[in-house]
Amino acid sequence: MFCSTLDTPLGLLIIKAHNEGITFIGFDDDVKENQNELTELAKLQLQEYFKGLRTNFNLPLQQIGTEFQQKVWAELSKIEPGKPISYTTLSKKINNPLSIRAVASTNGKNKFMIVVPCHRVIGSTGDLVGYAGGLWRKKWLLEHEAQMMNLGQTTLKF
Secondary structure (H helix, E strand, O other): OEEEEEEEOOEEEEEEEOOOOEEEEEOOOOOOOEOOHHHHHHHHHHHHHHOOOOOOOOOOEOOOOOHHHHHHHHHHOOOOOOOOEEHHHHHHHOOOOOOHHHHHHHHHOOOEOOOOOHHHEEOOOOEOOOOOOOHHHHHHHHHHHHHHOOOOOOOOEO
């Protein structure tokens, strides 16, 4: 297992990988840095994101899950920066409109914060709900992306 860390405005971000792919990006206390090419590539792309130079990522991610979970995570990656959607909308996008709770649960199991943008999913009323990294981080990420996309103030409730 390889690991790199990146100091961000949101705290220490941890990037974990094997030789074949990245296995985790998030805020975690289990840190013993031992980087490889993949963790350093992710670190570089995330640095570009925090500088406002990148909104999409090109990384070999290894997210293990069911077919349903893979479908949700793939759809998360299609959400445009600065344009958050609701869990209801996400469940409709995967052609399973009654799966709102399962979609929310899968969203919470995402192992790739920021890169697979689970932070772009909000409550149907525009409220910030559920984020493993904390709602204050979710708010920061959404505001950062709105600024990157020149959308000005977000219309989210805080």
